[in-house]
Amino acid sequence: MEHAPIDEFTKEPRISYFSMEIGLRGDMPTYSGGLGVLAGDTIKSAADLKLPMIAVTNLTKKGYFRQELDIYGRQTEAPDELDPATFMIPLKERVTVYIEEREVLIGAWLYVVRSATGGKIPIIFLDTDLAVNAPQDREITHYLYGGDSVYRLKQEIVLGIGGVRMLDELGFEIKKFHMNEGHSSLLTLELLKRHKKDIEEVWDERLVWDVEKVRSLCVFTTHTPVAAGHDKFPYDLVQATMCEVIPIKAIKEFAGHEHLNLTLLALNLSNFINGVAKRHGEVSKGMFPGYEINAITNGVHSFTWTCNSFKKIYDKYLPGWANEPEIFVRIGRIPDDELWAAHMEAKRQLIDHVNRETQAGMNYDTLTIGFARRATAYKRADLLFTDMDRLARIGEGRLQIIYAGKAHPKDEPGKALIQRIFEIKERLRDKIKIAFLKNYNMDLALKLVSGVDVWLNTPLRPLEASGTSGMKATHNGVPNFSVLDGWWIEGHIEGYTGWAIGPAPDVPADPARDADDLYYKLESAIIPAFYNDKHLWIRIMQNTIGKNAYYFNSHRMMRRYVTEAYIR
Numbered sequence: 001m002e003h004a005p006i007d008e009f010t011k012e013p014r015i016s017y018f019s020m021e022i023g024l025r026g027d028m029p030t031y032s033g034g035l036g037v038l039a040g041d042t043i044k045s046a047a048d049l050k051l052p053m054i055a056v057t058n059l060t061k062k063g064y065f066r067q068e069l070d071i072y073g074r075q076t077e078a079p080d081e082l083d084p085a086t087f088m089i090p091l092k093e094r095v096t097v098y099i100e101e102r103e104v105l106i107g108a109w110l111y112v113v114r115s116a117t118g119g120k121i122p123i124i125f126l127d128t129d130l131a132v133n134a135p136q137d138r139e140i141t142h143y144l145y146g147g148d149s150v151y152r153l154k155q156e157i158v159l160g161i162g163g164v165r166m167l168d169e170l171g172f173e174i175k176k177f178h179m180n181e182g183h184s185s186l187l188t189l190e191l192l193k194r195h196k197k198d199i200e201e202v203w204d205e206r207l208v209w210d211v212e213k214v215r216s217l218c219v220f221t222t223h224t225p226v227a228a229g230h231d232k233f234p235y236d237l238v239q240a241t242m243c244e245v246i247p248i249k250a251i252k253e254f255a256g257h258e259h260l261n262l263t264l265l266a267l268n269l270s271n272f273i274n275g276v277a278k279r280h281g282e283v284s285k286g287m288f289p290g291y292e293i294n295a296i297t298n299g300v301h302s303f304t305w306t307c308n309s310f311k312k313i314y315d316k317y318l319p320g321w322a323n324e325p326e327i328f329v330r331i332g333r334i335p336d337d338e339l340w341a342a343h344m345e346a347k348r349q350l351i352d353h354v355n356r357e358t359q360a361g362m363n364y365d366t367l368t369i370g371f372a373r374r375a376t377a378y379k380r381a382d383l384l385f386t387d388m389d390r391l392a393r394i395g396e397g398r399l400q401i402i403y404a405g406k407a408h409p410k411d412e413p414g415k416a417l418i419q420r421i422f423e424i425k426e427r428l429r430d431k432i433k434i435a436f437l438k439n440y441n442m443d444l445a446l447k448l449v450s451g452v453d454v455w456l457n458t459p460l461r462p463l464e465a466s467g468t469s470g471m472k473a474t475h476n477g478v479p480n481f482s483v484l485d486g487w488w489i490e491g492h493i494e495g496y497t498g499w500a501i502g503p504a505p506d507v508p509a510d511p512a513r514d515a516d517d518l519y520y521k522l523e524s525a526i527i528p529a530f531y532n533d534k535h536l537w538i539r540i541m542q543n544t545i546g547k548n549a550y551y552f553n554s555h556r557m558m559r560r561y562v563t564e565a566y567i568r
């Protein structure tokens with residue numbers, strides 16, 4: 001018999017990891033941003049550590065989108081086409097879900113993440129673009145976060161319900177179902193259906209289902225610190241779209257009586273729930289009283305997020321660092337001049353890239369600030385421009401700033417933010433050089449986080465659940481200058497690992513003061529240290545590696561998921 005490519009993975013029971021997006025490489029548009037990159041880093045660490053994992057996601061053949069910007073910073077979106085055959089192996093197995101009373105066939109592609117340690121993690125990409133399906137169903141796995149709420153629900157049916165069925169069809173024995181955000185939580189309904197108690201008639205719908213069994217199988221990581229961010233669907237829409245699995249009456253017991261709330265569903269049917277940073281765990285407890293919510297702070301995949309010049313010095317002085325980031329504790333062994341030279345190599349590459357792309361005329365020796373993330377209002381990309389005269393006075397000839405970031409196609413305020421940065425870029429042109437690089441993706445992210453001198457983050461508290469780009473910066477010796485939210489509350493030691501913007505985490509947020517503080521620290525601490533005290537600057541760079549990268553990596557994160565969530 002022919003040996004199926006999946007067979008080598010079905011021999012032992014596995015932890016399944018479900019995510020709507022998974023970002024593995026810059027040239028494979030299967031992600032939109034932080035959530036997907038975290039999923040990719042999770043899987044890469046699992047491969048390095050040889051954990052028995054299998055990941056499931058949707059294919060999204062047209063990607064998120066490619067960002068085009070005109071000279072005014074007006075964004076337009078083009079499909080980011082993915083030909084799965086370039087990266088993946090088609091599998092012959094098919095499963096069925098019922099959507100709007102049509103049979104929808106789901107196919108699968110296999111992508112294998114291979115580690116230098118010999119570890120391998122299979123990823124199943126679910127695909128409804130099959131000739132037998134109705135045209136509208138073929139599109140279900142085309143656009144990541146595209147379409148209306150019906151489209152979204154269909155994608156979530158394919159991912160959650162179709163995903164469980166596909167794992168079964170492929171012959172996997174699954175020990176845990178880890179839901180990375182609520183998008184996949186319909187999987188719990190499929191599990192309930194499979195664990196129905198053998199009783200005839202009961203007065204309470206909940207008694208029919210072996211809830212404890214399902215809970216013992218499920219792990220839920222929540223990422224969203226605002227109630228509005230959680231997927232909710234009216235039940236008439238659910239009834240019309242998802243016409244199977246378990247009765248609506250039963251779904252309401254677990255997912256809420258008013259709407260089908262995917263987060264609530266996951267909360268009610270998981271026995272391990274966690275937020276993605278200590279503060280986010282606390283915020284989530286406040287949002288969902290009565291649930292036991294843990295915190296496992298995110299990390300990034302050290303090897304992926306370290307630039308070549310730093311890989312070289314780490315290999316030379318800290319061998320083994322990539323699979324044991326704890327070795328960063330010995331950062332002091334790297335001579336100052338070699339650390340600085342590695343940084344300047346990354347910086348020259350970035351500045352050359354910026355000048356090529358934008359003709360910004362930036363130079364290698366000016367203090368360079370980087371800011372790249374989803375362009376959306378709460379991230380406040382323009383906080384730095386609150387008082388333009390003050391910024392010009394502080395930064396003239398001493399600062400240059402590089403931006404990047406996509407706005408979701410429907411996020412008009414986010415799009416306006418990009419235009420505002422373009423406007424200010426022109427206005428400040430003779431005083432402070434500013435560049436905006438289009439089409440932020442993983443490749444550009446690595447260039448940026450390694451090539452700037454300071455990584456800036458200015459979210460409105462408490463909306464940054466964790467944030468991960470700052471962790472990437474620390475792997476390249478780049479200190480963070482950030483509002484005390486998400487991971488930075490845990491990673492920040494003032495003037496030692498970087499700098500805080502605004503009030504301490506235990507006092508109320510004060511957005512009006514944030515800009516003031518930003519200018520004050522730039523002028524009094526960051527600019528003087530950079531230009532006048534290279535010795536101090538290099539100590540801070542060492543601390544970002546020895547104290548921040550040492551901890552905020554996905555190897556540490558995965559070891560904690562294993563001991564706290566998977567084995568219990």
Ligand SMILES: *Cc1c(COP(=O)(O)O)cnc(C)c1O
Pocket residue numbers: 032033034035037372373374440441442445466467468469470472
């Ligand atoms: C890391 C990364 C993100 C997430 O960064 P945050 O700091 O969490 O906003 C988003 N997009 C890309 C392309 C990334 O590489």
